[in-house]
Structure formats: structure tokens, C-alpha cells
Amino acid sequence: MKTVLFKNVLLNGAETDILIAGNRFGKIAPAISLPAGTPDAEIVDGKNLAVLPSFCNAHTHAAMTLLRGYADDMALFDWLFKNILPAEDTLTAEDIYRGSRLAALEMIRSGTTFFNDMYFMNGETARAARELGMRAEIAMTFVDAMEDERREKMFAQLAALPFGGNADGSGRVRFSVAAHAVYTVSEKLWRRCADVARERGLRLHVHLSETKKEVDDCVAAHGLSPVRWLDSLGVLGGNVVAAHGVWLDDEEIALLRERGVTLVHNPASNMKLASGIFRGKALSRAGCRVALGTDGAASNNNLDMREEMKLAALLAKVSGDPEAVPAGEVFGWATRGGFRAFGIDAGEIAEGKLADAVFVDLRNERLVPNHNLISNWVYAADARCVRHVLCDGNFLMRDGVVPGEEEIVEAARRAPFLRRKS
Amino acid sequence: MKTVLFKNVLLNGAETDILIAGNRFGKIAPAISLPAGTPDAEIVDGKNLAVLPSFCNAHTHAAMTLLRGYADDMALFDWLFKNILPAEDTLTAEDIYRGSRLAALEMIRSGTTFFNDMYFMNGETARAARELGMRAEIAMTFVDAMEDERREKMFAQLAALPFGGNADGSGRVRFSVAAHAVYTVSEKLWRRCADVARERGLRLHVHLSETKKEVDDCVAAHGLSPVRWLDSLGVLGGNVVAAHGVWLDDEEIALLRERGVTLVHNPASNMKLASGIFRGKALSRAGCRVALGTDGAASNNNLDMREEMKLAALLAKVSGDPEAVPAGEVFGWATRGGFRAFGIDAGEIAEGKLADAVFVDLRNERLVPNHNLISNWVYAADARCVRHVLCDGNFLMRDGVVPGEEEIVEAARRAPFLRRKS
Numbered sequence: 147m148k149t150v151l152f153k154n155v156l157l158n159g160a161e162t163d164i165l166i167a168g169n170r171f172g173k174i175a176p177a178i179s180l181p182a183g184t185p186d187a188e189i190v191d192g193k194n195l196a197v198l199p200s201f202c203n204a205h206t207h208a209a210m211t212l213l214r215g216y217a218d219d220m221a222l223f224d225w226l227f228k229n230i231l232p233a234e235d236t237l238t239a240e241d242i243y244r245g246s247r248l249a250a251l252e253m254i255r256s257g258t259t260f261f262n263d264m265y266f267m268n269g270e271t272a273r274a275a276r277e278l279g280m281r282a283e284i285a286m287t288f289v290d291a292m293e294d295e296r297r298e299k300m301f302a303q304l305a306a307l308p309f310g311g312n313a314d315g316s317g318r319v320r321f322s323v324a325a326h327a328v329y330t331v332s333e334k335l336w337r338r339c340a341d342v343a344r345e346r347g348l349r350l351h352v353h354l355s356e357t358k359k360e361v362d363d364c365v366a367a368h369g370l371s372p373v374r375w376l377d378s379l380g381v382l383g384g385n386v387v388a389a390h391g392v393w394l395d396d397e398e399i400a401l402l403r404e405r406g407v408t409l410v411h412n413p414a415s416n417m418k419l420a421s422g423i424f425r426g427k428a429l430s431r432a433g434c435r436v437a438l439g440t441d442g443a444a445s446n447n448n449l450d451m452r453e454e455m456k457l458a459a460l461l462a463k464v465s466g467d468p469e470a471v472p473a474g475e476v477f478g479w480a481t482r483g484g485f486r487a488f489g490i491d492a493g494e495i496a497e498g499k500l501a502d503a504v505f506v507d508l509r510n511e512r513l514v515p516n517h518n519l520i521s522n523w524v525y526a527a528d529a530r531c532v533r534h535v536l537c538d539g540n541f542l543m544r545d546g547v548v549p550g551e552e553e554i555v556e557a558a559r560r561a562p563f564l565r566r567k568s
Numbered sequence: 569m570k571t572v573l574f575k576n577v578l579l580n581g582a583e584t585d586i587l588i589a590g591n592r593f594g595k596i597a598p599a600i601s602l603p604a605g606t607p608d609a610e611i612v613d614g615k616n617l618a619v620l621p622s623f624c625n626a627h628t629h630a631a632m633t634l635l636r637g638y639a640d641d642m643a644l645f646d647w648l649f650k651n652i653l654p655a656e657d658t659l660t661a662e663d664i665y666r667g668s669r670l671a672a673l674e675m676i677r678s679g680t681t682f683f684n685d686m687y688f689m690n691g692e693t694a695r696a697a698r699e700l701g702m703r704a705e706i707a708m709t710f711v712d713a714m715e716d717e718r719r720e721k722m723f724a725q726l727a728a729l730p731f732g733g734n735a736d737g738s739g740r741v742r743f744s745v746a747a748h749a750v751y752t753v754s755e756k757l758w759r760r761c762a763d764v765a766r767e768r769g770l771r772l773h774v775h776l777s778e779t780k781k782e783v784d785d786c787v788a789a790h791g792l793s794p795v796r797w798l799d800s801l802g803v804l805g806g807n808v809v810a811a812h813g814v815w816l817d818d819e820e821i822a823l824l825r826e827r828g829v830t831l832v833h834n835p836a837s838n839m840k841l842a843s844g845i846f847r848g849k850a851l852s853r854a855g856c857r858v859a860l861g862t863d864g865a866a867s868n869n870n871l872d873m874r875e876e877m878k879l880a881a882l883l884a885k886v887s888g889d890p891e892a893v894p895a896g897e898v899f900g901w902a903t904r905g906g907f908r909a910f911g912i913d914a915g916e917i918a919e920g921k922l923a924d925a926v927f928v929d930l931r932n933e934r935l936v937p938n939h940n941l942i943s944n945w946v947y948a949a950d951a952r953c954v955r956h957v958l959c960d961g962n963f964l965m966r967d968g969v970v971p972g973e974e975e976i977v978e979a980a981r982r983a984p985f986l987r988r989k990s
Contacts, residue, residue, distance in 0.1 A: 211936070215943035219881075219894035252933045255952075417882035418947070420890035447947035448934055453875065459641075460839035460879070464886060468842035472641035509977050511674045512870055514633070515986050521637035525840075525869035528950050530677075555931050564937050 148539065149184045155192030156508065156519070157495055164197065166501045169539035174497050194509050195533060196519055199493045200259040200502045201451035202484025205351075205389035205410040205439030207265045208249035208274070209242040212563050213444035222357055222419040230444055233563075241563040242267040246274035248558040249449055254278060254548050256450040256529040257504040259537035260490060262387060262410075262439065264324040264351050275319050279542050281502070283311070283488055285324035285351040288339050292332045300335055304342045311348045318538060322349040325381075327356070328364045328372045333379060340381040349385050349488065352376075354409075355398075356390035357421045373398040382407050387487055389439060390415075391429075392422040399425070399432045408435040408487035411479065413457040415441035426462045426479075427470040437484035438476070455480050455524045473524040505534040570961065571606045577614030578930065578941070579917055586619065588923045591961035596919050617927045617955060618941055621915045622681040623873035624906025627773075627811040627832040627861030629687045630671035630696070631664040634985050635866035644779055644841040652866055655985075663985040664689040668696035670980040671871055676700060676970050678872040678951040679926040681959035682912060684809060684832075684861065686746040686773050697741050701964050703924070705733070705910055707746035707773040710761050714754045722757055726764045733770045740960060744771040747803075749778070750786045750794045755801060762803040771807050771910065774798075776831075777820075778812035779843045795820040804829050809909055811861060812837075813851075814844040821847070821854045830857040830909035833901065835879035837863035848884045848901075849892040859906035860898070877902050877946045895946040927956040 149172075152164040163178040164171060180187045210230075217229035237245075242265070253261055260281040263271055268284045275282035288304065290297035304323070311320040325331045325339040343350040355361055355372045368375045373394065376382055384406030391409040394402070402409065411424045429436050438458060440449045455476045462471035485493035485502075492502040506513060506523070510531040513522045523531075535543040542548065571594075574586040585600040586593060602609045632652075639651035659667075664687070675683055682703035685693050690706045697704035710726065712719040726745070733742040747753045747761040765772040777783055777794045790797045795816065798804055806828030813831040816824070824831065833846045851858050860880060862871045877898045884893035907915035907924075914924040928935060928945070932953040935944045945953075957965040964970065 211933075213939075214937060214948055215940040218940070218943050218947065219885075219891055221890045225890075248933055248936060255933065414878075414882065417886055418890070420885040420888050420892075422888075423886065443948070447943065448950075450950065453878075453950075456836075456875075457879075457882070460836060461886070463842040464839055464845065464883070466842050466844075468643045468647075468840065469641055470842075509974070509981075511633075511670055511677065511973075511977055511980075514670060514977055514980050515636060515983070517635075518637040518640070521640050521869065525640065526636055526865065528870075528872065528875075528952070530950070530952050551933075552931070555933055555936055558933075558936050559931075561937070 149187035151178060151180055151187060151189045152192040153189060156196035166539050169501055171497050171499050171501050195505045196508055197495050198504050199481040199495055200504050200535060201257050201480050203253060203258045203261040203439050203451055204437035204484040205412055205441060206261050206263055206449060207442030208263050208271050209245035209265050210442030210444045211248045212241055212245040212561055214447045216444055222421060238562050239267050239270050241561050243270035243274055244558045244561040246271040247554045250274050250278040250280055251548055251551055251554045252449045254535050254542045256452055257532045257535055258451050259502045272319050279537055279540050281318045281537060283320050283322045283349055285322040287324040287326055288335060289326045289330045290332050290335045291330055297332060297335050301338060304338055307342060307346055309346045322351055324351040327353040329360055336379050336381055343385060349387055351387050354388035354391055355393045358393055361393045377401060392416055392424050394425060399429055399434060403432050403434045408437055410437045410439045411458055412439050412441040413461045414454060415445040418445055423461060435487060436479045437487050438480040450529060451480050452527055459524055473521045477520050477524055501536055501539040503536045504532050506531045507533045571609035573600060573602055573609060573611045574614040575611060578618035588961050591923055593919050593921050593923050616930045618930055619917050620926050620945060621903040621917055622924045622926050623679050623902050625675060625680045625683040625861055625873055626859035626906040627834055627863060628683050628685055628871060629864030630685050630693050631667035631687050632864030632866045633670045634663055634667040634983055636869045638866055644843060660984050661689050661692050663983050664692035665696055666980045666983040668693040669976045672696050672700040672702055673970055673973055673976045674871045676957050676964045678874055679954045679957055680873050681924045694741050701959055701962050703740045703959060705742050705744045705771055707744040709746040709748055710757060711748045711752045712754050712757045713752055719754060719757050723760060726760055729764060729768055731768045744773055746773040749775040751782055758801050758803055765807060771809055773809050776810035776813055777815040780815055783815045799823060814838055814846050816847060821851055821856060825854050825856045830859055832859045832861045833880055834861050834863040835883045836876060837867040840867055845883060857909060858901045859909050860902040872951060873902050874949055881946055895943045899942050899946055923958055923961040925958045926954050928953045929955045
């Protein structure tokens with residue numbers, strides 16, 4: 147079992163040693179000595195470093211890094227149907243793989259160790275996550291556009307889904323089911339997706355109540371809002387992770403809490419597409435499960451959870467309440483809140499927890515002075531502050547370097563999609 | 569005259585060479601050879617770099633880096649009067665100097681070459697700017713809290729102001745006049761500040777219409793909004809740089825345009841203090857001069873103009889218009905729009921312009937793919953992308969290194985203010 151001992155790391159305002167045994171935090175205390183019988187143990191100097199839980203990016207579309215900056219400054223339906231979908235139709239498996247590796251690199255460099263993905267040709271994204279050592283849930287996306295023929299194909303694919311979703315010997319990368327949205331998925335397919343996910347013990351990953359138009363169209367079509375309609379179909383439950391959740395009334399919030407649904411806030415995407423303002427304070431107060439995500443690079447346009455925390459904390463205040471969603475709360479959404487939704491025992495630096503962590507450089511000018519580390523991390527820092535990233539006890543980034551980073555970037559720059567375009 | 573030749577840099581989508589002669593861009597063309605008689609000229613490989621104008625941070629309080637994270641998640645008046653002002657009362661000249669150097673370092677690392685400062689003990693901030701090679705206007709802040717005795721002191725200090733404001737042989741660092749705000753400065757002091765600034769050819773730097781409370785209180789006290797009241801005193805003119813400008817009606821916007829006032833948008837600060845939403849689209853449409861600033865680190869909590877551009881572009885869309893303030897427009901606010909307000913012939917990469925520029929690394933994962941460099945710079949990048957920063961033809965940062973950076977950080981960590989606190 148591999149053993150790493152960090153000496154003199156700042157944790158909760160005091161210097162301590164941290165012993166990592168295998169993939170978990172074994173012991174956290176001052177002046178730890180290496181246990182006998184661990185000759186290969188490594189000691190890492192943690193002086194001037196602070197340790198924080200790594201990020202859980204609870205909603206993204208990794209391969210869409212290839213569409214970063216492809217279409218900006220327009221409304222969701224124009225952006226999606228006129229620009230993004232036609233481009234996506236031309237993406238090959240090789241594009242998905244290279245785009246997903248680029249995304250994984252970007253996420254690691256900014257302190258993320260887990261991502262919850264929704265896309266297609268999912269094996270390629272799973273391969274990228276596995277190769278870079280990340281945790282991920284990779285949702286296979288089901289869409290029928292209300293057409294019978296497409297729905298039959300989707301039914302066949304659903305029937306072929308593995309139990310438990312383990313795509314990886316380590317258990318770090320798993321598959322899940324995505325039903326895209328109420329405006330792209332028929333009632334029959336919603337029911338089937340929900341049933342299959344439940345039977346096979348998989349998460350159900352959805353877009354939910356992102357825009358007012360989505361809500362209005364759903365009410366016109368079904369006489370119910372998206373939340374109420376999906377609940378009437380028996381879709382909502384503790385395995386559901388719902389991205390956006392912008393347009394929710396108090397009754398829907400209470401219902402989502404009761405069903406145990408996790409809402410994923412995507413502030414950059416909601417702002418950029420002018421989708422509306424997430425009711426973060428109301429959701430937290432009601433006891434809803436809240437996590438944070440970057441959405442895809444085509445609507446953000448990066449995958450930086452640190453920046454996303456700042457955006458979430460600032461956006462919550464825009465309606466006039468400077469005390470809404472303080473730094474500590476949004477930090478919880480980005481870490482504990484996310485990992486809990488995926489049943490991953492991480493998101494806290496504590497003995498027995500999985501060893502997913504970032505080590506930040508206290509000599510970076512953004513972290514000086516250190517009146518309040520969480521405030522600095524949320525409001526002031528950037529990815530330059532991140533020195534090491536640990537996932538499942540392994541270094542994904544060490545001293546600012548991710549193994550293979552240059553090749554990953556060059557491969558993305560030469561992706562087939564980009565070569566065809568130029 | 570020093571000469572630097574950048575080879576094969578990306579500019580406006582094509583590779584070119586850029587010859588810098590002294591402090592200006594001399595020639596921009598493919599395949600430039602060094603002119604004869606320039607034996608000391610330096611050639612810099614620009615392959616895989618793109619050049620962009622550097623940032624103008626048009627409103628900040630540099631020394632407030634020492635108050636980064638000191639008080640968060642509260643309303644402006646509590647934040648300012650109960651937390652920040654009492655702490656500021658204890659700052660020494662040495663604190664101002666060390667905090668300003670930390671600020672200058674942070675700004676350079678994120679691509680800023682000019683800042684417009686408002687604070688006290690201004691000689692210390694000027695010294696910091698000069699030592700790091702930045703451009704700056706350092707406004708001496710005038711406040712009388714409506715008290716006669718303080719006003720007399722302010723009058724004496726105003727009388728002693730230098731003409732032209734040149735605080736530095738290079739002309740890069742200048743002094744200016746700041747009248748703090750309508751709620752801290754009496755009518756008599758406003759008039760005197762405006763007169764002195766005009767007579768001596770100095771900028772007048774003010775806070776204006778930041779919160780609804782400021783506007784309501786001003787109307788209650790003077791029967792006029794801040795903009796109308798200051799205009800009635802003859803304060804507003806082309807030398808006025810007004811931070812915030814959040815609460816403006818259409819008539820005030822037209823008046824500000826007519827007077828040639830530059831409005832400085834500070835999105836992070838406005839969001840964090842729940843001050844309101846800047847009417848960026850309306851101001852641009854009306855032909856107002858708009859620039860961008862970070863405000864101080866106590867209300868942001870960093871000085872990163874790249875992040876500020878993203879916040880400005882996203883915030884403009886929150887009210888429901890995804891086409892409001894596209895990337896190119898906010899980029900103009902952060903560069904050209906700012907430099908113009910201060911009479912600095914920079915903000916564009918063009919022959920004859922001052923050589924203020926950032927060189928970004930096109931192999932950084934955030935800039936891949938390069939469908940649209942300005943979109944990537946505004947929405948996706950971070951300070952890790954910045955490789956070189958040039959100001960007035962000099963390297964302020966080269967290959968990611970600012971000379972003396974470690975000592976600057978250590979000195980700030982040991983500032984007297986922080987030692988007294990711990």
C-alpha cells in the first residue's frame with residue numbers, strides 16, 4: 147500500500163502532518179513519524195502549502211472543449227440548435243477523446259478530481275478520465291426528439307447498459323444514464339430511462355428548468371412545469387442529478403427536497419445564456435441538496451470550479467442581498483455537496499476520507515494576506531495557486547505539472563474536427 | 569534606444585513580426601529584419617504566442633490588498649464603516665508601500681500595465697508603481713465628512729498639489745485628485761477639488777452613484793441625484809473618472825456623455841456588495857465613455873482584469889439579454905476605453921502606439937482551440953496564460969517571472985498591519 151506523508155501543511159488554520167495510506171487520509175496530526183514497515187513511503191514538504199478538498203464538477207460536457215468560443219453572446223435556443231448541434235453532428239470518436247483529455251487536463255490543473263459528464267460516444271470520455279486518473283460519472287445521453295424510430299433505438303441502447311455502471315477496475319469511472327431535457331425527450335423515454343437507472347443502480351443525469359421558455363413550453367404541452375411533470379412520471383428520486391434548476395417556485399423546491407434530488411448550479415452558463423438567476427439561498431434554506439458545475443466549455447467557456455464558486459457567490463447577491471450564499475456555503479456546494487450526490491466519500495480533509503485534495507501555495511500573491519483562506523480560495527485565487535492535486539491517493543498534478551500535458555494540448559489542437567474546419 | 573524584435577507572433581489571426589523601438593511599436597509586418605546599427609537589439613521568439621493590448625485597471629485601491637478577505641459577504645455601509653475604515657485607520661506608510669507592491673505584482677501577473685488608484689499616503693503607492701515599472705495615476709483622496717476643521721486641512725493639501733501631476737521622471741506615474749463620494753465630501757470641498765483639478769490639469773477621480781442608498785440620501789439632502797447635484801456644482805467634465813455609476817437614469821446617462829465623463833464599471837465589487845447592476849449596454853449605446861476596474865481587493869477580492877472582463881460580460885446578460893455586452897465590447901472597455909480616459913496612447917497593438925502588451929501562450933489549455941482569441945481571453949483564460957507583459961517597451965514580466973516577486977510577497981506577509989493583528 148502506497149504511503150505519502152505531507153509535513154507541516156496548513157489545515158483549518160494550523161500546521162499539521164497528513165499521512166495518506168493507500169487511497170485515504172490515514173492520520174492527521176502534528177509530528178507524525180512514518181510507521182515501521184513502510185520503506186517506500188514518500189515524505190513531501192508541505193511548508194507554505196494549505197490543503198483543501200478538491201472540487202466535484204457536478205455537471206459538464208467534457209468533450210465540448212473543442213467548441214470553446216465557437217458561438218458566444220446569443221440566446222440558448224439559437225446557440226444550441228443553430229450553432230452547437232450542427233457542429234456536434236460532425237464530431238468523431240477521436241474528437242471526443244481528444245476534447246475530453248483536454249477537459250480533464252484543464253479540470254485537474256484547476257483542482258477538480260471528479261466530473262459528472264453528459265455527452266455521447268461516452269467510452270471515449272471514460273477512457274480520457276481513466277488515463278488521467280480522475281474520478282468521473284459518464285452519462286450516456288438519451289434523446290428521441292419525440293420520434294418513434296429514435297426512441298426504439300434508445301430503448302435498445304438502454305437495455306444494453308451495464309449494472310452498477312463500473313467502467314473501470316478502480317471504480318473511479320462509472321457510467322450513468324442521462325435524459326437530456328423535457329424538450330428533447332418523450333414521456334415514454336423519460337419513464338424508461340428512470341426505470342433502467344433505478345433497476346441498475348445508476349444515477350439519472352438531466353437538464354431541468356434551465357430557461358423560462360422550457361418551463362412555459364412544458365406547461366403548454368403537458369399542463370405541468372418540468373419538475374411537476376417529471377414527478378408525475380415517477381422520474382424524481384435520490385439518484386437524480388439535475389443541472390440548472392433556475393426556474394423553480396417554492397413548492398417545487400420543497401418537492402425536490404423531499405425526493406432527494408441534487409440540483410447543480412451552473413452560474414457562468416446561466417449568466418452567459420441569460421437563462422435566469424438560480425435561487426441558491428432559497429434552495430439551501432429549504433434543505434435541498436446543491437452542487438456546483440461548470441457546464442460545458444461552449445457555454446462558460448472554461449471548466450474552472452474556482453471561478454465558478456466566485457460566480458455563484460456573486461450571482462446570489464445580485465438581487466440585492468449581500469449576505470446571500472457566503473464563501474463557505476459555495477465552497478460546500480463545490481466540494482462536499484457534490485461528492486455526496488455521487489456517493490463518493492470525499493470532499494473533506496479528515497481521517498478515513500478518500501484522499502482527494504488540492505494543495506495551494508500560500509506564497510502566491512492571491513493568497514496573501516491569509517485573513518481567511520476560504521474567502522481567498524473562493525474570491526481571490528486562481529489556478530496558479532494550485533501546486534499539487536491528489537485523487538484517490540495519487541498525484542494527478544505535482545508541482546504544477548500533469549504528466550503528458552504538452553501532448554494532450556497538441557493532440558487537441560490537431561483534432562480532426564479542427565483540421566476539417568481550417 | 570532599446571530595440572526588441574518579436575518573431576512570428578499571432579496578431580489578429582495571422583503571424584507577424586513586431587519591432588519595438590524605444591517605448592513604441594515601430595513596425596508590424598511579416599519577416600522584419602533588424603535595422604542596421606542596432607547591435608544590442610534583442611530577438612524574442614514569439615512562436616505559439618499571441619499579442620494583445622495590456623489592461624488598464626481604471627479604478628482600484630492598491631494598498632487594500634492587505635485587507636483581502638478581511639470582511640466579506642455584507643452590505644457596503646456595514647462593510648465600509650464598521651470593518652474597513654477602522655482597519656484602515658491603523659495602516660502605516662510601510663503598510664501602504666508593501667500592500668501596493670503586492671497589488672502591482674498581482675496586476676502585472678494578470679496582464680495590467682496601468683492602474684488608477686484612490687487612497688491615502690499616496691507617495692508610497694507611487695513608489696511601488698515606479699519600482700515595478702507600471703504606469704499609474706495615484707489620486708490623493710479628499711474627504712471632510714462635512715466637518716469644517718477637516719475641510720480646512722483638505723484645502724491646505726489641495727493648495728500644495730503639483731501642476732501636471734508628474735510623480736516620476738518617466739511620466740509613467742502621475743498624481744491626481746480624488747473626491748471620495750457625495751456622502752463623505754461637502755459641497756465646498758467638491759467645488760474646490762474640481763477647481764484645483766481643472767487648474768492644474770489633473771484628473772478628478774470619484775465614486776459616483778454606487779448604491780441606491782447613496783442616491784436616495786443625496787436626493788434627501790440636496791433635492792438632486794448625485795450626478796445632477798455634482799453637475800449643478802460644475803464638477804463634471806472630461807477630466808472626471810467616475811467609479812461604479814450603477815444607479816443612472818437615461819437623462820443622467822445623456823448628461824454624463826455630454827460632459828465627457830468616463831464611467832468605470834466594477835462588476836465584482838458591485839455584485840459582492842449587492843450594489844446593483846451597471847447599465848453597460850445602455851451606456852455604450854448612448855456613446856458614453858466606459859472603462860473597467862477591479863476596485864480594491866477588499867471588495868473583489870483580487871485585481872484580475874481578465875476575470876473582471878468575464879464578470880462584466882456575464883453580469884450585463886443577467887437581466888435577460890444574452891446579446892448584451894459581447895466579448896469584444898468588454899475587451900474594449902478593459903483596454904482602449906481605459907487608456908483613452910487617461911490620455912495614454914496605448915490599448916491597441918499598432919505601429920506608433922505605446923508598447924504596452926501581453927503575450928499569451930497559445931498552448932495553454934484554456935486557449936485551445938482558438939476559434940476566437942478574444943472570446944477565449946474574455947471567457948476562458950486565466951493569468952496562467954500570460955507569458956510576457958510589456959509596459960512602455962519594458963518587460964515587467966518575462967517568461968512568467970516578475971523580478972523580485974518572492975521578496976514582494978514575503979514583505980507583504982510581514983507587513984506591520986498583519987504583524988499587529990496576529
